[in-house]
Amino acid sequence: MVTKIDNQKSSIATATEKSSKRTTIRKKLSMKDVAEAAGVSQPTVSFAYNRPGRISESQRRHVLETAERIGYPGPNALGKSLRSGKVGAIGLMMMDRLSLAFDDPSMIALLKGIGHSGLFEETALTLFPLNHLLTASGLPGGTDSLAVRGLADGLIITTLPNGHPIITQVQEREIPFVIVDAPKIPNSSFVGIDDYEAARTQMRHLLDLGHRRIGVLVDRLNPDGQTGPVSRQRFEAATEALMSERLRGYVEAAADAGISYNDLKIYEAGGLGTTAGQAAAFSLLNSEKITGIVATSDVMALGCLRVARDFSLNIPQDLSVVGFDDIPEAVSAGLTTIQQPMVEKGVIAAQFLRQIMDGKHPSGVKLVKIFQTHLILRSSTRHI
Amino acid sequence: MVTKIDNQKSSIATATEKSSKRTTIRKKLSMKDVAEAAGVSQPTVSFAYNRPGRISESQRRHVLETAERIGYPGPNALGKSLRSGKVGAIGLMMMDRLSLAFDDPSMIALLKGIGHSGLFEETALTLFPLNHLLTASGLPGGTDSLAVRGLADGLIITTLPNGHPIITQVQEREIPFVIVDAPKIPNSSFVGIDDYEAARTQMRHLLDLGHRRIGVLVDRLNPDGQTGPVSRQRFEAATEALMSERLRGYVEAAADAGISYNDLKIYEAGGLGTTAGQAAAFSLLNSEKITGIVATSDVMALGCLRVARDFSLNIPQDLSVVGFDDIPEAVSAGLTTIQQPMVEKGVIAAQFLRQIMDGKHPSGVKLVKIFQTHLILRSSTRHI
DNA sequence: CTGAAAGCGCTTACAG
DNA sequence: CTGAAAGCGCTTACAG
Numbered sequence: 157m158v159t160k161i162d163n164q165k166s167s168i169a170t171a172t173e174k175s176s177k178r179t180t181i182r183k184k185l186s187m188k189d190v191a192e193a194a195g196v197s198q199p200t201v202s203f204a205y206n207r208p209g210r211i212s213e214s215q216r217r218h219v220l221e222t223a224e225r226i227g228y229p230g231p232n233a234l235g236k237s238l239r240s241g242k243v244g245a246i247g248l249m250m251m252d253r254l255s256l257a258f259d260d261p262s263m264i265a266l267l268k269g270i271g272h273s274g275l276f277e278e279t280a281l282t283l284f285p286l287n288h289l290l291t292a293s294g295l296p297g298g299t300d301s302l303a304v305r306g307l308a309d310g311l312i313i314t315t316l317p318n319g320h321p322i323i324t325q326v327q328e329r330e331i332p333f334v335i336v337d338a339p340k341i342p343n344s345s346f347v348g349i350d351d352y353e354a355a356r357t358q359m360r361h362l363l364d365l366g367h368r369r370i371g372v373l374v375d376r377l378n379p380d381g382q383t384g385p386v387s388r389q390r391f392e393a394a395t396e397a398l399m400s401e402r403l404r405g406y407v408e409a410a411a412d413a414g415i416s417y418n419d420l421k422i423y424e425a426g427g428l429g430t431t432a433g434q435a436a437a438f439s440l441l442n443s444e445k446i447t448g449i450v451a452t453s454d455v456m457a458l459g460c461l462r463v464a465r466d467f468s469l470n471i472p473q474d475l476s477v478v479g480f481d482d483i484p485e486a487v488s489a490g491l492t493t494i495q496q497p498m499v500e501k502g503v504i505a506a507q508f509l510r511q512i513m514d515g516k517h518p519s520g521v522k523l524v525k526i527f528q529t530h531l532i533l534r535s536s537t538r539h540i
Numbered sequence: 541m542v543t544k545i546d547n548q549k550s551s552i553a554t555a556t557e558k559s560s561k562r563t564t565i566r567k568k569l570s571m572k573d574v575a576e577a578a579g580v581s582q583p584t585v586s587f588a589y590n591r592p593g594r595i596s597e598s599q600r601r602h603v604l605e606t607a608e609r610i611g612y613p614g615p616n617a618l619g620k621s622l623r624s625g626k627v628g629a630i631g632l633m634m635m636d637r638l639s640l641a642f643d644d645p646s647m648i649a650l651l652k653g654i655g656h657s658g659l660f661e662e663t664a665l666t667l668f669p670l671n672h673l674l675t676a677s678g679l680p681g682g683t684d685s686l687a688v689r690g691l692a693d694g695l696i697i698t699t700l701p702n703g704h705p706i707i708t709q710v711q712e713r714e715i716p717f718v719i720v721d722a723p724k725i726p727n728s729s730f731v732g733i734d735d736y737e738a739a740r741t742q743m744r745h746l747l748d749l750g751h752r753r754i755g756v757l758v759d760r761l762n763p764d765g766q767t768g769p770v771s772r773q774r775f776e777a778a779t780e781a782l783m784s785e786r787l788r789g790y791v792e793a794a795a796d797a798g799i800s801y802n803d804l805k806i807y808e809a810g811g812l813g814t815t816a817g818q819a820a821a822f823s824l825l826n827s828e829k830i831t832g833i834v835a836t837s838d839v840m841a842l843g844c845l846r847v848a849r850d851f852s853l854n855i856p857q858d859l860s861v862v863g864f865d866d867i868p869e870a871v872s873a874g875l876t877t878i879q880q881p882m883v884e885k886g887v888i889a890a891q892f893l894r895q896i897m898d899g900k901h902p903s904g905v906k907l908v909k910i911f912q913t914h915l916i917l918r919s920s921t922r923h924i
Numbered sequence: 925c926t927g928a929a930a931g932c933g934c935t936t937a938c939a940g
Numbered sequence: 941c942t943g944a945a946a947g948c949g950c951t952t953a954c955a956g
Contacts (some may be wrong), residue, residue, distance in 0.1 A: 184713070186949055197927050202951060211925065229709045233689035234622045235949025238932045243618070244667060244686050254655035254665060264642060271638035280686050281638060282629060282912040302628050302664050305617035306933085325613045329568070488872055570933055581943050588933060619933025689950085746946065747948045 185228045186235075194222035199254045205231050237306065238268035245280035246509065247308030249301070251316050251379060252428065254285045260428050261455065261483040262498055266314060266336060269502015275510045282308055286322060304329050310513045312336060312505050317379055332512040334523070338397035340361060346521040347505045351398055353496045354529040355405025358450050358478050361492070361531055363413045366540040367448035367476060370415070372422040372439045373433065373456045374399050374408050379396035383426035383436065388417055390424075402480070404451050421446060425456060433459030441467050447475065447540050454479035454493055455485045461489060461536065490535035497527050553918045569612045570619075570759040578606035589615050615659045621690065629664035630889065630893065631692030633685070635700050635763060638669045644812050645839065646882055650698060650720060653886015666692055670706060688713050694897045696720060696889050701763055702780035716896040718907070722781035729896060729907040731889045735782055738878045738913040740832050742762045742862050745876070745915055750924040751832035751860060754799070755807040755824045756790050757817065757840045758783050766878070767810035767820065770775050770800055774808075781868025786836050805830055809840060817843030825851050831859065838863035838870045838877055845873060845920065860921040874919035881911050 193196040196219060203210040204219035211219075223230075237243045248267070250257055257263045270276065284303040303311055304325040311326060311333040318339045326333050334345045362370055377386065377394035391407070394400035410420050421444040425436035426433070433451075437460040440449070451457035457479030461471060469475045478491035479486055486493050508523040517523070558815030562822035575582040580603060587594040595603075607614075621627045632651070634641055641647045654660065668687040687695055688709040695717040696708060702723045710717050718729045746754055761770065761778035774792070778784035787806070794804050805828040809820035812821040817835075820843040824833070835841035845855060852860045863870055863877035870877050899908070 188949080198949090199928080199951075200926070202949095203926090206951080215925090225710050227711060230688065231951095232949050233625070233686050233691045234618050235690075235932090236951075238618045238622055238934085238949075239951040241932080245691065247664075253661050254653075255658060255661070256655070258648060258652040258655050264648060268642040271640070271642050274639060277639070280631075280668050280691060282664050284664050285661065302617050304613045305615065307617045307627070307629065307664060328611050329613060398922050456745075496793045501765065525887050537665070572933080582933090583935075583944080584942070586933095587942090590935080599941090615935095616933050620935075622933075622950085623935040623949080873955090 175502060185226060186276065187228075187231065189226065190223045190228050194224050202231070242370035243307060243309050244278075245282050246276055246310045246312070246356070246513075247282045247284050247303050248317070249284045249286065249303050249311050249313045249322070251280040251286055251320075254283065256428060256454050257283065257285060259430075261485075262453075262481060263314075266312075266502040266505070269499040269504075270312065270506045271502075272499065273503045273506035273510075275506045284308075284311075286316070286320075286345040290469050301325075304331065310334075310509045312509060314338070315396070315398055318396060318397050330474050332509060334508045334512070336501055336505050340397060343520075343522055344468075345508050347501050347508065347525045347527075349496050349527050349529050351401035352405045354496070355450075355452075355482070356492050357529070357531050358402075358480060359406045359409035361478055361537065362448040362450060362476060363409065363415075365448070365476065365537060368413075368415065368419075369444075369446045369448070370410065370420055371444055371446040371449040372403070372405055372420055373436055373451040373460060374422060374424050375428050375433075375452050375456060376423055376426055381426050383424055383432070383438065386422040386424050391417075391422070399452050406450055418422030428453070428455065430455055432461050433457075437463040438466075441469070441475075448537070449475065449477045451477065451479050454483045454491060457491055457493065457536075458485060458489055461491070465483065467496075471536050472538040476540075478537055482532055486532075492534045492537040493532055495530045495532045500527065569610060571612075571615065573610065573690075574603065574607045574612050576835075577610050578603050580865045586615070613773050627691060627693050628662075628690050629666050630660055630694045630696070630897075631666045631668050631687050633668045633687050633695050633697045633700070633706070635668065635670055635704075638667065639671065640812060641667065643814075645869075646837075646865060647698075649867075649882030650696075650886040650889070653883040653888075654696065654890045655886075656883065657887045657890035657894075659890045668692075668695075670700070688715065694718075694893045696886075696893060698722070699780070699782055702781050703779060716893060718892045718896070720885055720889050724781060727904075727906055729892050730890065731885050731909045731911075733880050733911050733913050735785035736789040736863070738880070740788035740835075741915050742786075742792035742864060742878050743790045743914070745921065746832040746834060746860060747793065747799075748887075749832070749860065749921060752799065753828075753832070754794065755828055755830040755833040756787070756804055757820055757824065757835040757844060758787055758808050758832060759812050759817075759836050759840060760807060760810055761787070761808055765810055766780040767808055767816070770788055770806040775801075775806070783836050790834055812837070812839065814839055814843050817841075818847050821847040822850075825853070825859075832858065832860045832921070833859065835861065835863050837866045838865040838875060839874055841877065841920075842869060842873055845859055845875070855920050856922040860924075862921055866916055870916075870918075876918045876921040877916050879914045879916045884911065 172487050187198045187201040190201045201219055204216045207248060229432060233244060284301055286301055301322055303489060311331055313333055314336040315338045323341060334347060335341060337348045377399055391403060407417055421440060423436045423440045425432040433456040441463060449460055451460060457477050460477050464471055464475050471477060479491045482493045482495035504525045511517060571582045571585040574585045584595060585603055588600045592600060617628060668685055670685055685706055688706065695715055696719040697717055698725040699722045705726060718731060719725060721732045761774060761780050761783055775787055791801055805824060807820045807824045817840040825847060833844055835844060841861050844861050848855055848859050855861060863875045866877045866879035888909045895901060
């Protein structure tokens with residue numbers, strides 16, 4: 157039987173009778189089966205795998221050969237974990253759905269860093285996306301995560317909103333963890349930057365260039381999907397620590413230059429993607445007369461450059477734009493931006509986690525690393 | 541106590557006495573503890589979570605409230621899995637170490653696709669890197685993977701070398717799986733392209749433009765780390781199915797034009813990274829008089845463009861280069877290349893896996909999707 | 925060095 | 941609708 161399932165070269169084919177029969181009969185092998193086949197006790201099989209010194213070398217070889225012969229793939233990780241408390245996997249916990257995680261250059265860079273650390277080469281890495289539904293209490297939900305249910309020996313947690321209940325659960329479970337960027341929790345190991353200061357620098361750059369009518373593009377202040385102009389109330393109630401810190405930097409730097417909150421035109425994109433960024437940039441440019449824009453991410457800033465072209469605005473003659481992150485695309489786009497070491501954050505987070513998991517520090521000691529950031533001048537900003 | 545751990549703003553700080561004491565005393569909570577606190581049996585607690593209809597609504601609420609009150613985070617995934625056989629996670633199994641996976645644009649695109657499918661939003665996604673050590677038998681090792689030990693309910697397997705023993709183990713364990721790109725295994729669900737035909741097209745393009753002295757840059761034919769010119773013997777013994785298929789396409793297309801194997805200058809980079817690619821391009825350009833290069837990936841091709849600049853070669857006047865993949869950077873680099881739908885591969889792989897895991901197909905039925913590829917003409921190739 | 929028992933935290937039959 | 945028992949596959953004490 158061959159059934160077309162679409163109009164390209166695609167088909168459903170039936171396997172041979174033989175192979176499907178074979179798989180139906182076989183049962184899942186356990187240490188008990190190996191023990192039986194080798195004529196030893198089940199714990200002896202366990203020792204053959206995990207305690208080479210505990211049994212004689214000949215016995216050990218006999219057991220392992222028997223295991224190979226009958227097709228036993230080695231100790232089941234679940235049984236092992238349940239008893240020993242260790243899984244052999246670490247987790248990365250993030251707010252967004254899986255579908256967005258890999259569109260976010262920061263997330264990719266973080267993953268790269270964890271990989272480059274070389275500390276978890278033998279370890280599986282599990283991605284735990286949290287849903288961002290709001291609970292009745294107004295706080296984000298998503299407490300129902302496998303991450304706190306024994307599926308990871310340690311966690312790297314990144315950009316969760318303030319007050320997310322999962323953090324408490326992780327702490328209660330005593331799962332070793334390191335937070336990257338947000339939220340900032342007292343007495344937790346943490347890797348990040350000074351978002352407030354970096355944002356001040358970003359805003360000050362435009363102010364120093366003489367800009368006074370400035371727009372602000374912010375990714376997201378709260379995972380409720382809201383978009384549009386940001387009221388002072390919404391700003392103050394923001395749960396996304398990272399973005400709210402940056403926004404605070406903009407607002408205070410502007411205030412120092414005599415520009416009030418309402419004079420800043422602050423627009424929230426409601427998401428991290430290019431699409432959301434472009435929509436917000438469109439609203440901003442469409443409704444406000446501005447000469448400069450600061451964005452809380454390069455993705456937003458690059459979306460803004462694209463929209464500016466649609467408005468026939470020349471960059472930087474008609475509009476100056478400053479980004480945040482310095483992702484690879486920022487270079488070719490000539491974007492002036494704040495550089496932060498995203499890959500290195502991953503490396504250090506992995507190192508911290510490794511140290512904590514290895515019990516190198518008393519439980520009360522927390523590791524903290526704050527990276528420096530730099531303003532990178534390119535061609536998207538100029539004197540007004 | 542505050543100890544500097546480096547010369548930036550980094551420190552180790554001690555948590556409050558109170559919090560460290562609290563955590564030392566508390567024990568890990570299980571259903572037994574909830575049952576005790578709620579005055580019900582342990583299975584009743586289980587039913588409260590998993591079988592809402594099995595107990596009365598008031599009982600259920602009482603149990604869940606008690607659980608929340610004492611800080612129980614919900615059923616432990618390990619105990620649950622051990623009994624039920626389901627984990628709640630799918631796995632992505634790949635050959636390379638974690639450190640390389642996120643440097644590979646194809647891998648990122650595949651992950652994006654899995655995410656974009658929207659089918660595993662509630663599921664954890666575990667990355668299982670396999671080590672690429674060779675065993676005594678000359679076959680790649682890395683059989684000691686958690687992937688076959690119960691840590692994933694289903695697997696997406698990508699670009700493993702032919703004959704990798706883990707595939708047999710996955711089949712023996714009857715873990716649902718879909719293979720992306722390689723290896724091609726009889727009767728397995730598969731998502732890929734026709735690598736042989738795509739490579740023929742790539743080579744034919746240079747031939748049609750009049751090139752006769754052609755170099756070939758191949759990522760890796762065998763995970764043994766070897767680099768340099770590729771003998772016919774090594775070509776024929778290649779275990780990396782993807783690359784060997786492409787190479788076969790080059791060799792046969794060249795033969796059709798009267799160019800022998802030895803007239804082609806074939807260089808193996810030994811890895812997937814930019815560094816390996818640049819080194820191979822350097823050797824190739826340094827030792828051979830050629831007018832055109834085909835590469836088995838855009839990463840190789842882009843590395844080649846960079847090296848060509850160091851040799852003061854103008855592209856395409858002095859050298860034509862054709863890539864493979866059409867990664868985002870290929871666009872800005874003006875690279876002529878073979879386009880393949882990498883994100884879509886991930887989407888379809890996820891769909892296939894979901895269907896297989898849901899038992900929508902009898903076990904003998906395999907799903908297959910072969911995507912079409914296209915030659916994209918840009919500015920890196922021209923008539924000789 | 926080896927074996928038999930206990931138990932990790934659950935769910936699934938099996939009785940009531 | 942509810943409870944008590946069995947067992948998923950292991951490792952870790954505890955005896956010999």
